[in-house]
Amino acid sequence: MVDAKNSLDALTGTLSRLETRPPSFRNRGLSGVNGAFTPHLDYGSKQLPWLHGALAGVTAATQVASEVADPDMGLALLRMSGPRLQAALSGIMLLAAWVDFLNLSDVVLRECPAYSVEKLVVDMHRVQGLVEPSMTALASADPTRVEAVATALPELMSELTREFHFLREEASRAMERAGQVMAVTQFVEMLTMASAMKLALPRVPPAAPSTLSTTLVMGANGVMVGSQVVVSAEWVEMMRRLVQAGVISSVAVSAAVRIHAGMMMAQGSGDLPKGVRDALGEGPEVRAMRETGRAGAGMSEAPKHHVLPREHREWFEQRGFTGDMDIDQFCVRMEAAHHQAIHGGGDWRMGRMWPGEWSRMLMGALRDAEMLAGRMLTPNEILNIVAERMRRYEVPMNFVSWRGR
Amino acid sequence: MSEGRSWRGNWKARLHERVRERGYTSLTAFANARPTASLVELAEELDRDGLNAVQVFSGLVAEAERSHQLTRLERGQLVRELFEFLPHGWPAVLDDANRFMVAKALSSWISFTPDVHQERARQVAATLLATPPPPGWRPLDPDDELLRTLLPDEDV
Numbered sequence: 379m380v381d382a383k384n385s386l387d388a389l390t391g392t393l394s395r396l397e398t399r400p401p402s403f404r405n406r407g408l409s410g411v412n413g414a415f416t417p418h419l420d421y422g423s424k425q426l427p428w429l430h431g432a433l434a435g436v437t438a439a440t441q442v443a444s445e446v447a448d449p450d451m452g453l454a455l456l457r458m459s460g461p462r463l464q465a466a467l468s469g470i471m472l473l474a475a476w477v478d479f480l481n482l483s484d485v486v487l488r489e490c491p492a493y494s495v496e497k498l499v500v501d502m503h504r505v506q507g508l509v510e511p512s513m514t515a516l517a518s519a520d521p522t523r524v525e526a527v528a529t530a531l532p533e534l535m536s537e538l539t540r541e542f543h544f545l546r547e548e549a550s551r552a553m554e555r556a557g558q559v560m561a562v563t564q565f566v567e568m569l570t571m572a573s574a575m576k577l578a579l580p581r582v583p584p585a586a587p588s589t590l591s592t593t594l595v596m597g598a599n600g601v602m603v604g605s606q607v608v609v610s611a612e613w614v615e616m617m618r619r620l621v622q623a624g625v626i627s628s629v630a631v632s633a634a635v636r637i638h639a640g641m642m643m644a645q646g647s648g649d650l651p652k653g654v655r656d657a658l659g660e661g662p663e664v665r666a667m668r669e670t671g672r673a674g675a676g677m678s679e680a681p682k683h684h685v686l687p688r689e690h691r692e693w694f695e696q697r698g699f700t701g702d703m704d705i706d707q708f709c710v711r712m713e714a715a716h717h718q719a720i721h722g723g724g725d726w727r728m729g730r731m732w733p734g735e736w737s738r739m740l741m742g743a744l745r746d747a748e749m750l751a752g753r754m755l756t757p758n759e760i761l762n763i764v765a766e767r768m769r770r771y772e773v774p775m776n777f778v779s780w781r782g783r
Numbered sequence: 784m785s786e787g788r789s790w791r792g793n794w795k796a797r798l799h800e801r802v803r804e805r806g807y808t809s810l811t812a813f814a815n816a817r818p819t820a821s822l823v824e825l826a827e828e829l830d831r832d833g834l835n836a837v838q839v840f841s842g843l844v845a846e847a848e849r850s851h852q853l854t855r856l857e858r859g860q861l862v863r864e865l866f867e868f869l870p871h872g873w874p875a876v877l878d879d880a881n882r883f884m885v886a887k888a889l890s891s892w893i894s895f896t897p898d899v900h901q902e903r904a905r906q907v908a909a910t911l912l913a914t915p916p917p918p919g920w921r922p923l924d925p926d927d928e929l930l931r932t933l934l935p936d937e938d939v
Binding site: 713715716719731732733740744747748749750752755763769772 | 791835838840842882890893894895898899901
């Protein structure tokens with residue numbers, strides 16, 4: 379639990395640092411040309427708020443998770459932040475790729491007058507069209523859509539790489555036609571340098587992806603391609619913990635590794651070599667755990683119910699359950715019979731004198747706790763009490779959002 | 784934790800069956816033999832995946848209603864709550880953190896008290912806070928002297 383929390387913290391930190399880089403490119407030559415490229419620059423900057431938001435949310439959730447004394451509740455809170463972390467992870471890779479394109483067009487604009495500005499506008503528009511649907515899906519933070527994007531991300535990155543390569547070739551050819559042969563070599567150099575985002579874009583293009591995939595191995599220092607470390611052992615370890623804790627999915631992590639390795643062309647998803655998969659926490663025992671974590675057979679379609687009673691929304695809001703901690707975030711999937719039972723329906727009880735109805739019991743306990751403590755409870759203290767109650771009623775400690783699928 | 788399997792099928796029959804299998808004539812007798820175990824622990828010992836704490840408590844209430852031993856059950860439940868949430872006994876100093884733990888234990892107990900006696904339970908909780916028991920107090924069964932003073936049996 380603490381491990382997973384620390385990993386999450388480290389990852390959030392890494393992402394935040396990356397995230398602050400893109401704006402620095404804004405002051406280059408792209409801002410000229412009568413503002414023709416301003417929308418493209420803005421598109422990049424416009425992604426920053428939701429990425430910031432997602433990371434802030436993840437950080438807040440991690441904070442709360444670390445303060446809740448109850449370990450089960452702590453893990454459940456971490457899992458809540460999973461989809462957003464995953465969205466941020468994918469979104470930042472995508473944004474980094476977009477920034478590469480901005481850099482490239484910046485160089486082309488300044489160094490390659492032979493390349494038509496109109497053509498470049500069309501090119502960039504096309505690329506933005508590629509990036510946009512995935513970025514929108516990620517920004518929605520809807521777990522199902524985020525997962526779908528994460529799965530398809532290697533393919534998308536591969537397409538972006540081809541576009542990048544194509545644009546570079548076109549620009550070189552334009553210069554050759556214009557007779558600036560001497561400058562071409564130097565120019566190509568510059569274009570390659572423009573791809574500053576070593577994290578996102580691999581060597582362009584991936585030379586022989588199918589053979590590469592066979593040489594991807596888990597070494598002592600991390601995932602290796604040949605003698606080159608693609609991702610560090612620390613990164614792998616961090617991811618493994620998060621996957622094991624059910625915070626992020628192994629699909630997303632595998633996608634990230636393949637992108638780092640420049641293996642977007644590799645067939646299908648989840649086709650990483652076994653050693654790497656195991657290191658990433660995709661072993662059978664983890665899969666089994668995630669099955670139970672997700673409430674396995676049939677439960678994923680069971681109806682959702684609020685754990686913190688909706689009719690007392692205001693009471694919870696007054697105690698800090700707003701925004702990311704809104705009571706809508708604390709829903710669980712439960713079968714009808716179970717749900718009915720804990721709400722005192724279906725003639726479930728044995729004794730007559732203790733109804734044990736969930737909402738009344740919980741609100742009673744919380745109000746009495748405040749009265750006895752002589753003050754308002756904090757969100758952590760409330761969750762602490764709720765966790766204990768959930769165990770007694772055998773309510774699964776797997777929160778889903780009321781909104782979304 | 785299992786995922787709500789305890790509510791499937793005829794859990795009342797399952798509860799009686801598990802108690803019998805362990806050689807007890809009643810759920811109360813089974814619980815009395817483990818006076819400091821939490822309800823969750825009792826349920827897990829009976830049937831880890833097939834029963835839960837609420838079902839066990841409901842069964843205990845039903846038996847106590849029949850034998851007119853509700854107050855004894857309430858004392859017993861207070862023993863379980865205090866043992867679970869105040870493992871070092873009653874705190875010597877009621878600072879903010881300790882006071883929360885005491886409030887959590889007592890409010891938990893109140894919510895697991897039969898309706899007719901909840902008001903009395905609240906008064907007992909207030910009394911314990913107003914005139915605290917000696918530091919380290921940690922009743923181990925429903926016959927604890929202080930508990931019997933606070934909650935005397937109805938038949939006595």
